[in-house]
Amino acid sequence: MSTKEYFLPRSAGEAVQLLAEHGPSLLILAGGTIAMPLINEGVSFPERVMGLRHAGLSGIGQDGGTFTIGACTTISQVLAWDAIPTLQQAAHNVAGWSIRNMATVGGNLFAPPPAGDLAVMLLALDADVKLANSTSERIVPLKDFYTGFMITALEPGELVTEIRVRKPAGETVYTKFGRKKANTPSVVTVAAHLMLDGDTVKDARIALGAVGPHPFRSTKAESALVGSALGEETIARAATLAAEECEPIADAIASEWYRRKMVSVILSRALAQLLN
Amino acid sequence: MASTIVSFTLNGREVEVIAKPLVTLQTVLREQLGYTATKSGCKKGGCGSCTVLLNGDPVMSCLLPVADIAGQEVVTLEGITPVDGLHPIQTTFYEKFAIQCGFCTPGMILVAKALLDRNPHPSAEEIADALSGNYCRCTGYTPIVRAVQHAAQQMATD
Secondary structure, three states, rough: OOOEEEEOOOOOHHHHHHHHHHHHEEEOOOOOHHHHHHHHOOOOOEEEEEEOOOOOOOOOOOOOOOOEEEOOOEEEHHHHOOOOOOEEEHHHHHOHHHHOOEEEEHHHOOOOOOHHHHHHHHHOOOOOEEEEEOOHHHHHEEHEEEEOEEEEEEOOOOOOOOOOOOOOOEEEEEEEEEEEOOOOOEEEEEEEEEEEOOOEEEEEEEEEEEOOOOOOOOOHHHHHHHOOOOOOHHHHHHHHHHHHOOOOOOOOOOOHHHHHHHHHHHHHHHOOOOOO | OOEEEEEEEOOEEEEEEEOOOOOOOOHHHHHHOOOOOOOOOOOOOOOOEEEEEEEOOOEEEHOOEHHOOOOEEEEEEEHHHOOOOOHHHHHHHHHHHOOOOOHHHHHHHHHHHHHHHHOOOOOOHHHHHHHOOOOOOOOOHHHHHHHHHHHHHHHOOO
């Protein structure tokens, strides 16, 4: 192992200070479930690493009507928190028990597809991400946080410190479709939030995972839904548009063709759960 | 930076190790302390054979820098095995043919213990869910789930 220094900052302030001192070569480890496999395998051999387990970034609080989820809150902590049941459901679908005890909400934002399922639900909930550097903080919507495959809006010297989410005002639904029932990589993950007035869709957020360079909102499916009556026809139109809009990855789990087919099947089934 | 000294509780006893930067709990347990019930499988957090209990919760020791757990409590399979016999979960794994090659067994038993500590009477589905992060390539899982159910009954009557 070639790592020369391993820092364990005791506060978020200390963490961003270390980041400012060492620059982008400092590898950041929260739960370790993404970076450690690469280090163990010798694919990545960082000289300097910063672990965030003791940086005081864990825990769920409230800021007015907004829930604040510390970036290092584990998936198990989210699973134990019952304010938003579909977020709990999403947490339960992440990996197995031991990994959920380690992996963090902030780290999940950096998991390349087909991983990163929790973020799909967070997108449908219109979550925000708080970023901090050694001098200031800013809040960006999660949908603008992702800018490309393993690229985010994070500037050099910035750290994700918090995920901010409000209690959903409308109906939410979440489906992760994989090859197995539990601990499975995603073929496609679907999360939706709909505001309904009777049958009419007033507002829609449709988020997809494992079928693009990062979790994303299907704006075409959303516009097909808004203003229409939620029925089989509307759902079929939205599902077709989502399948057209996505850019599925291909891997050992599923081909691009299969993932695209499943986008429309799984999104249709998910939205059908919201039919009266 | 040179190595650091890390102390933690291992199976109820204080231990102190000299740790190189980022060295994992798995490496320390197996190579420095000789606790080889904790296996080294995929080293990617994918197989569960390196599972240990950290403050009672199952974690993958291959992904955990030992420096992170200073002052905390680690339990390995050695720690739940009585000096003169076996833990009830070990006995039922043996009796119900839940072991073939044995490589996954320490992880399976520790997750089963963590589950039974929280939920003394789990359903087969709850057992399968708890064990979903632990791979077994021999048994087909059915005997393992049965062994955990049987252990739960044994432990309730003891």
